[in-house]
Amino acid sequence: MSTTHGSTNVHDRAQHALADDFLRQAVHFTTDRLRYKKQAVTGEFGNWEAWRERGRQIRQHTIANLDYYLDLFTRNLEAHGAHVHFAATADDAIHALREIATAQNAKRIVKSKSMVTEEIHVNHHLEEMGIHVVETDLGEYIVQLSGETPSHIIIPAIHKNREQIRDLFEAAGGERLTTETRDLAAFARRTLRRAYLAADIGITGCNFGIAETGSIALFTNEGNADLVMNMPKTHIVFMGMERILPTMEDLEVFAHLLPKSATGQNVITYMSVITGPRRQHEADGARDMHVIILDNGRSRQLGDPDFQAVLHCIRCGACLNVCPVYRQIGGHAYGSVYPGPIGAVLSPLLNNGEQYQDLPYASSLCGACYEACPVKIPLHDMLVRERQRFVASGRVKPAERAAFQAFRQLFGKAGRYQTTIRIARRLQFPIAHDGYIRAKIGPLAGWTMSRDFPVLPKRTFRELWPELTRKGNGRG
Ligand code: SF4
Structure with a gap:
């Protein structure tokens, strides 16, 4: 069953996902595995809470001084020969990409996994330009072939x-294959190697930009980003403006926090740090390097005490793996590029509340996301604040507003509450069976x-x- 669904309503998309047994089993199985691996690896590691706190402090300091660190990062990047493009909007970023691709007369591009390129639909724009683009992360390659979008930040084809x-x-290949992992991986390797060799440009994301050196740090498990940035003659990096760390020492902290939180790995398989394009005496690296730094709604959160901390996110996906909602419905039901708890907070903010307004309601507010987050982002508090803003904007349905006003009237005073409970106790009898209400009536239907x-x-x-206290006093 397809997991994409065209509805604009998260409720409808969730219903569609809930009807897909395979999707639910697959998401449960994989998120369970990731969660248990993370628990094991962080348990062995030592004082995980102290590492989380260190991560939070670094991200808080960086984002509070983002102008300074972005400026330092840019100056160092340029000093090493890279070209830096600031893009206020998705259109600006695509414009910069078009100019680079046109100047290079690019026909073929290889890409490694990057959520920010998903956010601004880079592949779609490249295809419009007649450029053949190939995703090289295995999971991304699979979703590209199926015409879907990633359903998990870290495991796109979950x-x-x-x-x-x-x-x-x-x-895709016109050849017969078995379902053996080795056979499937060998096919992908053969196909992708041809793509690397033929590519004019390689596009990567950026896990972290290091301000003190002007370096780009990339974490992968397949080594594909290394081929993407080294084999074509031009390398383009897309990064959200918040993906900065001040120093290499800080990177060391995140070299622990990110893989342990994302996949329960002690260390990432490939961590590459590049500082500018290939120099004359160097044997590898792209000849030409461009870094496109994207705002696209991020700077609106700066200085906002309610939401600035959302920029601390390092896109590890740990909040997805513990979320009781994500684990039932998977990523496509969110309808946004960023799924799960981080997506429910970030997507409405990046879109200035004009899209994805229903996502903050796709949460039980249990706080598991906060407990899992390696940089301690209080996502559950932010979800409540987004709901508050939505209500304050007057966009709530009249029936919902009336229902909550009635709720406040009935439950706001002890006397009214007690009377309501006495009446409800009598009214429930016709619809109660074996200690439960199973009626499919009005809003109760969705609950039951x-x-x-x-x-x-x-x-x-x-x-x-009163009775309990009397008995208690008697015993005493
Ligand atoms: S909010 Fe926290 S847990 Fe979720 S993706 Fe971001 S850093 Fe990871």
Whole structure:
């Protein structure tokens, strides 16, 4: 079953995902594995909370002084021969990309995984220019062949099984394949190697930009980013403006925090740090390097006490793996490039509240995302503040507003609350069975479809309390 669904409503998309048993099993299986691996690796590592706090402090300091560090980063990058392009909007970034590609007369591009390029639909724009673009991260390659978008920040093809991948590869390569991992990986390796050799430009993202040296740090498990940035003659880096760290020493902290949080690995397989294009005496590296630094709504969060901390995010995906909502519905149900708790906060902010307004409601506010986050971003608090802003903007449906006003009236005073409970206790009898309400009535229908709704007990705690204290006093 396809996991994409064209509805503009998160509720409809979630229903569609919930009906997909394979998707739910696959997402459960993989997120469980990632979570357990993370628990094991952070448990062995020592004082994980102290590392989280260190990570939080570094990100808080960096974002609080982002103008200074961005300026330092840019000056150092340029001193090493890289070209820096600041893009206020997605259109500006695409414009810069077009100019570079046109100047290089580029026909073929290889790319490594980058969420920021997904955010501004780089592949779509390149295809419009008649440029053949190939994703080289295996998961990204799979979703590119299937015409989908990634459904997880770290594991883009989390929703695909071997048979589906085999079918996609057979259709792309015109050859018969088994569903053995070795066979599938060998096909991808053969195909992607040809793409690296033929590419005019390589595009990567950037895990971290190091301000003190003007370096780009890239973390991968497949080594594909190294081929992407070394084999073509031009290397373009896309990075969100917040992806800065002040020093190499800070990078060391994140070399622990990122892989452990993302995939439960002690260290990432390939961590590459590049500082400018190839110099005369060097044997490898692109001849020409461009770094496109994207704002696209990020600077609006600077100075906002409610939301500035969202810029601390290092895109590890750990919040997705623990989220009880993401783990049921997967990433496509969010409808935005960034899924899960971070997507529910970030996507409406990047779009200035004009899109994805329903995502902050796709949360149980349990706070598991905060506990998992290596830089301690209070996502659950931000979700509540986004809801507050949405309500304050007057865009809530009249029926919902009336329902909550009635709720406040009934539950705002102890006397009214007690009377309401007494009446509800009598009214529930016709629809109660075996201690539960199972009726599909009005808003109750959505609740009782997938959750228990216990009947109100014969006596409330408040009614029991005098009796309990009497007995307690008697014993004492
Ligand atoms: S919010 Fe925290 S846990 Fe989620 S992706 Fe960002 S850094 Fe990772």
